[in-house]
Amino acid sequence: MTINHAILGILSCRPMTGYDIKKIIQESDIMHWSGNNNQVYKALIELHGEGLVISEVRYQESLPSKKIYTVTEEGLKVLREWTALEPEPAELRKPFLLQLKWADVLDGAQLQALLANYENQIRICLAMSREKARRGDGLKPRSSRESFLWKMIDKNAVSTYQNELDWIQGVQKQLSELDAGGADKLELQDS
Amino acid sequence: MTINHAILGILSCRPMTGYDIKKIIQESDIMHWSGNNNQVYKALIELHGEGLVISEVRYQESLPSKKIYTVTEEGLKVLREWTALEPEPAELRKPFLLQLKWADVLDGAQLQALLANYENQIRICLAMSREKARRGDGLKPRSSRESFLWKMIDKNAVSTYQNELDWIQGVQKQLSELDAGGADKLELQDS
DNA sequence: TGTCTCATGTAAGGGGTTACATGATTCC
DNA sequence: GGAATCATGTAACCCCTTACATGAGACA
Known part of the structure; x- marks a missing residue:
């Protein structure tokens, strides 16, 4: 389980930017990553390089331009495969x-x-x-x-x-x- | 919470070697560290440098010599202080x-x-x-x-x-x- | 012959974290 | 004036992990 799988899952719900993904991860309990920039933006570049997501740049006036990411068919296939795998054992840190x-x-x-x-x-x-x-x-x-x-x-x-x-x-x-x-x-x- | 606290606690029960500590950590569920050499031996050197444990080398025939570690009074004090602290929140990774x-x-x-x-x-x-x-x-x-x-x-x-x-x-x-x-x-x- | 136990240590790398950097807008 | 939101990206660091290294004896 890597953050890449989580991102593929999130993007399978709807296309969005890295910034949106970051917030969803940060507020989620089941995604245990901090959702920091380094991780999210790096993962997106990686997923893009593997052809699992595509991105479209949207320019905005008076706001930074955004990259809207969308899962590809290949990405959905990877998500489907990962989801059916034997779950990794839970880690309970108390x-x-x-x-x-x-x-x-x-x-x-x-x-x-x-x-x-x-x-x-x-x-x-x-x-x-x-x-x-x-x-x-x-x-x-x-x-x-x-x-x-x-x-x-x-x-x-x-x-x-x-x-x-x-x-x-x-x-x-x-x-x-x-x-x-x-x-x-x-x-x-x-x- | 670091592995150092866990080691102080273990040594508070009885003096033992890094090798013994390693096995206890590996078999424990509440100590979530892997108990690998790098971590345990490094932590012991650190604890020793801080005066929280002392070590005594015991030579053995036909077996590698061992360093038996014992907690100092200072170490027990640190353990007592840490134990009473506000617990860090649990992390449940499923x-x-x-x-x-x-x-x-x-x-x-x-x-x-x-x-x-x-x-x-x-x-x-x-x-x-x-x-x-x-x-x-x-x-x-x-x-x-x-x-x-x-x-x-x-x-x-x-x-x-x-x-x-x-x-x-x-x-x-x-x-x-x-x-x-x-x-x-x-x-x-x-x- | 190969693997396990005892016993200590090191090296290399991966993954995660915080913090920095930019820059306009909005809200108090 | 200062902080938060939007939005992307980089730099430095720490922790943890696996794997390597040594070397003798026991056990199958």
């Missing part, structure tokens, strides 16, 4: 889990603060993913099947964060029960 | 979702195959995370509180994959219902 791994070096209050902090963060992510699902990403589904798929993608984000929220709340609850009921069992407690 | 985003270019059979493929992949991840939780990572918890935290970390992985499995099964089920009941509503179907 730095918080690594902090939690060594969190026994913290005292009770610090640990509670860390957990509460993460819960709050996840709440925000959950709210944002709901909001993004409501707003959409500026692309229009081309069929009812595509509309269904895109709704499912939004639901994936929401349910992922909801699951994480349930988990962190469980951790907090069980920890408070441990602190209350089983204090005598804990060996390294200072308080 | 290439499959990007394939699904453009999957309307596929026909019905191809889409079903893609979904089934992902379900299978997630099943394997779920089984592996359960197995890893059972086996442990070779580090011994230093307190019952740490033991609890590590169990929760394992549960996080399991519940994440379980949630993903439930989701992909829901997608498949709803899609088959759409195909069966609402076929007339779909505009781009070839069959």
Whole structure:
């Protein structure tokens, strides 16, 4: 999976400029690239060189001229082939889990603060993913099947964060029960 | 979060060699680095230069000599400080979702195959995370509180994959219902 | 004979990131 | 006056990855 595939997909919805593509990538959660100029414009030049997209320059008064990119038949073919491939495995990077791994070096209050902090963060992510699902990403589904798929993608984000929220709340609850009921069992407690 | 923090944490459990650290990182799910030589040995040199770890060379007959690294008080302080920091936001990279985003270019059979493929992949991840939780990572918890935290970390992985499995099964089920009941509503179907 | 484990290190390259550069218009 | 939008592109850098290099013993 490279940003080139993402760009081909975006352009398959409608022709647009690198600037438009950049914004879509930046606002998307499933496209994990930053959407910086270097990447997007370089990728477009590459795709153009491979004949997967064509570009048409449109001059504008009092605004910089734009290059409008369109996918070619060849580009659609590459997109179709990539889409059907065995998916690359997901990479779930949760730095918080690594902090939690060594969190026994913290005292009770610090640990509670860390957990509460993460819960709050996840709440925000959950709210944002709901909001993004409501707003959409500026692309229009081309069929009812595509509309269904895109709704499912939004639901994936929401349910992922909801699951994480349930988990962190469980951790907090069980920890408070441990602190209350089983204090005598804990060996390294200072308080 | 850098690999240096992960290494400080690992060494806080017990002194060991770069080679040992490498294996722990490679087998860990929450440490997302590949654990290649370049990274680990370079990080150890850096940590040593900063006085966060010290090393002792042990010569062995008929085996290469090893450098056994130990965290210093200063290193533990840095670990404690980092652990209590505001967690960096999670990065969830699911290439499959990007394939699904453009999957309307596929026909019905191809889409079903893609979904089934992902379900299978997630099943394997779920089984592996359960197995890893059972086996442990070779580090011994230093307190019952740490033991609890590590169990929760394992549960996080399991519940994440379980949630993903439930989701992909829901997608498949709803899609088959759409195909069966609402076929007339779909505009781009070839069959 | 070939491959694996132990054990440390280096080299080369790819991909991603931020920041710079231009330049007119619009909005506060 | 300063910042944001539109629009394209470049430069420098950092992190991470694979692959190479050494070299002895164990195992099939």
